[in-house]
Amino acid sequence: MKDLFRIEILDVSASAGNGLIQGGDVIDVIHAIEYNKDKALAMFGGRPAAELKVINVRGDSMAPTIEPGDLIFVDISINQFDGDGIYVFGFDDKIYVKRLQMIPDKLLVISDNTNYREWSITKDNECRFGVFGKVLISQTQSLKRHN
Numbered sequence: 601m602k603d604l605f606r607i608e609i610l611d612v613s614a615s616a617g618n619g620l621i622q623g624g625d626v627i628d629v630i631h632a633i634e635y636n637k638d639k640a641l642a643m644f645g646g647r648p649a650a651e652l653k654v655i656n657v658r659g660d661s662m663a664p665t666i667e668p669g670d671l672i673f674v675d676i677s678i679n680q681f682d683g684d685g686i687y688v689f690g691f692d693d694k695i696y697v698k699r700l701q702m703i704p705d706k707l708l709v710i711s712d713n714t715n716y717r718e719w720s721i722t723k724d725n726e727c728r729f730g731v732f733g734k735v736l737i738s739q740t741q742s743l744k745r746h747n
Contacts, residue, residue, distance in 0.1 A: 605640030606632045607673065609654040612695060643737060644673070651677040653733065655688060656741075657697055661711035662686070669741040672697060674733035681707060686735040691721070692728050697735065 609632055633654055635643065644652060657670045666672060666686070674688050681687075684701045691709075699710040707721040707729075721729045 603637055604634045605637055605644075605649050606634045607649055607652045607654055608632050609656075609671075612655060647675060647677075647736075651675055652736075655697075657738075661713045661716040662697060662699075663713045665712045666697065666735075666738045667740060671739045671741060672735045673737040673739070675736055676733040678734040679731050681731060682734060688732045688735065690730045690732060695732070 640649070653674050653676050654671050655674055657666050657672055658668060660668050672686075672688070678687075681700060681702065685699070686697065687700050688695065688697050689700070690696070696709070699712060701708045701710060705722065707726075708718050709721060710718045
């Protein structure tokens, strides 16, 4: 179907916690999410589908903004810090989803859940850091039982 906007689901989870290296929780038979062109334009503002990926989030460090199990839609064309926001990034071979904020001489790594401490990326450890993309949208995956 030519009029569909298809976003690939990556088989990886980004940790909203202490970092994660492993496959994702999205059921293996789901490889993509499709939208009609109008819905995609409203959601993603004209970004090409090839620049967007869906990733499952594990951990609660970004709650209540992003809850465990939520899907995040990530703009992978952004591969460096592009202003304050929520990013998917690697640090020491682990994948994180965290809020990044630039202050003089360092980049703060912030969890929205106040039970987690912030930490910093500085000139001394920036070689261990790389941006995979910037989070545009999150979608809840919570299940509700209706008896």
